[in-house]
Amino acid sequence: MESFEGNIELREIQRLEGHTDRVWSLAWNPATGHAGIPLSFASCSGDKTVRIWEQNLTSGLWNCKAVLEETHTRTVRSCAWSPSGKLLATASFDATTAIWENVGGDFDCVSTLEGHENEVKGVSWNASGSLLATCGRDKSVWIWEVQPGNEFECVSVLQGHTQDVKMVQWHPTVDILFSCSYDNNVKVWADEGDSDDWQCVQTLGEPNNGHTSTVWALSFNARGDKMVTCSDDLTLKVWETDNTVMQSGDGFAPWRHVCSLSGYHDRTIFSVHWSREGIIASGAADDAIRLFVESNENSADGSRYKLLLKKEKAHDMDVNSVQWSPGEKRLLASASDDGTIKVWELVSPSQC
């Protein structure tokens, strides 16, 4: 992280308007931003719509390319692209998850997944795009298998959390699923052992230095051996596992608490995202965005991470989601209760 020493700035590139209610979440299309394909991301909102935004290659500015509406009847809480960027899954408070197919820039709703009793809050594709996970207010986590013809089959309904499940996230390389909840726990799910169903293989909770209030989100580093979680308890927590054991497929490698980043936030942290090059971004209820990097110096709280910068008043209201872009540039998109999305670029002073 040497390159981040000294002055560095999170510069606002553009403020995107269009949603008529709070913007809950956003997701970059992983198949964009290289080979001449313009960067693109999806945003979802309390206005029941999903918007697709694309960067103009000449101007560098962002335009709304499509509005996905008249499918969800309530808030769209989160969205996720399949690894190929062909399918977009959207989770809604209307208890359904919709699957949209990208056909030359047009989006058709090709499937609707029902089963959750009420609000669906999170959705995530696994690394190969063969499995989709959803979670929600009914405390359950569902795993769906993608079948030919945009059919989806339910392979598991996991009932381990005791409260609302806020988010699900697959590990970036191995088919292990993580969920975080209003019950303060992060649960790890795997399909192993002699049972033919998925099961909870680890619970990261208060007894193992976990969070003491709602866990809102989690994110992995590029190697997949570290994970960061964010919570209503005003901390970020970093966890790690033995990557060689996990990659070899010789059973499950448990996760352990590395450190807690406390004292930096004074309101709920809703979103956290780890960039490929190791910068952790957080979005919180104090309208600010913070960036953290690993550091060799031991900080006062004993963590090996230090605050790189804090962008005060990044939005006029809560920052619900922060996501780093794919591609060459260090772009960060943020979504807020103020109804806007902002695209930021992380630049060093020499570039100013």
Added chain:
Amino acid sequence: MSEKFSPALRIGDLNDFIAPSQACIVSLKGLKTNTTKPDKPEVSIASKQVQSEPVKISLKDCLACSGCVTSAETVMLENQSLDEFLSNINKGKTVIVSLSPQSRASLAVHFGISPLQVFKKLTGFFKSLGVKAVFDTSCSRDLTLVESCNEFITRYKESQPADDHGSSKSSLPMIASACPGWICYAEKQLGSFALPYISKVKSPQQTIGAVIKHRLYQDMGLRQDEIYHVTVMPCYDKKLEASRDDFTFQLESHGRQQNEARSIAEVDSVLTTGEVLELIQLKQVEFKSLEEFPLDRLLTNISEEGYLYGVRGSSGGYAETIFRHAAKTLFGRQIDVPLNYRNIRNSDFQEVTLEVEGKTVLKFALCYGFRNLQNVVRKLKIGKCDYQFLEIMACPSGCLNGGGQIKLKPGQSPKDLSQLLETVYMDNVLVAEPFENPIVKSLYDKWLEQPGSEKARRHLHTEYHPVEKSITSLLHNW
């Protein structure tokens, strides 16, 4: 929500921010709930405290309410508990126990003896407590199966395009009705769309209740209202089933209380296998050394030679029996070999087909556990379900793995226990055709006339009711 309920019921527990006692909307119907002590102190104004009796919530209230499936393990334990069972014996009620074959298997595995030995010892044990008779729900299940076969043939014929009118859309697939977890889920969560597919025939538990309270009481020289009928089941959800209004009837009283019609339940109480084990432990008996009592043959599948008999299939054998019957009746194919089930996705989703002249004419499936149930429901909804019969059970591995069964011993894997139970379930049990069951035959001869008759439908068939989402429950979900 208790882990004891089937997965289908657990998923239905809707309210995440509100504890069950708070969520219960019975209080909003003008009653006051029996609230539990809150964790945090509450401000209360002493002078305004209302003196009123705590309201008791019955399982019926839970069934009729869409707020949650039931928050009420306490309710269940109050109405259908060991204490209640013992107190009815002490009150001088004539207590009749009907034992399920799945419970028998669970106890047999636990004690390391045969199902027949369990049955005989348990008969002795219950009688030592004052129970009048112990029967066998594999006997009433044969009656359920005969009615189900008949219903299937009728539905199949309705589904065939007759002249220009086309087929009746909701006649097939027919879905087994024995799993109360599935029924509750279908009624509360799926609205009205799945209900027409569910077999109208009562479960073996309710069938034996109907036989005892509508017919057998006469042969036993008893009055309907003096019988306290208890079933022993592998499943907690069966307690909910027994509480359904559909399974009670009004008894017109004679004499003094002329105008008072008494409500009689087919099944007064359900004990789980685990609760029976608790009772055995409570009474401090050495179960294995108990005497083997003669069985009550009136409603028990025991042959002249002393063998237990029944159908194959540890979740009741619905698909198995109806498949064989349909193959013979509709296509003239007598199948004398074991059916060839194929795993689809996992061992809890299996299908069996019959081909005639290269064409698949029958396609049935076993579908156990909530995840498989979801896929079938999904297919049904989009009109892509090509099965004619579905044996749906809410629990993974089916009824032998019901929530009321005896728990795993330390170190035992669920898979090992499941395989052990499957083996023990049919250990020394003869495979027999329900249509040939002499008790079933005699019930038709002397009482029900024939399968599907007006009398059979009156006593052995039932109805399902979609539970509308109430405004209060919607508020909770807001």
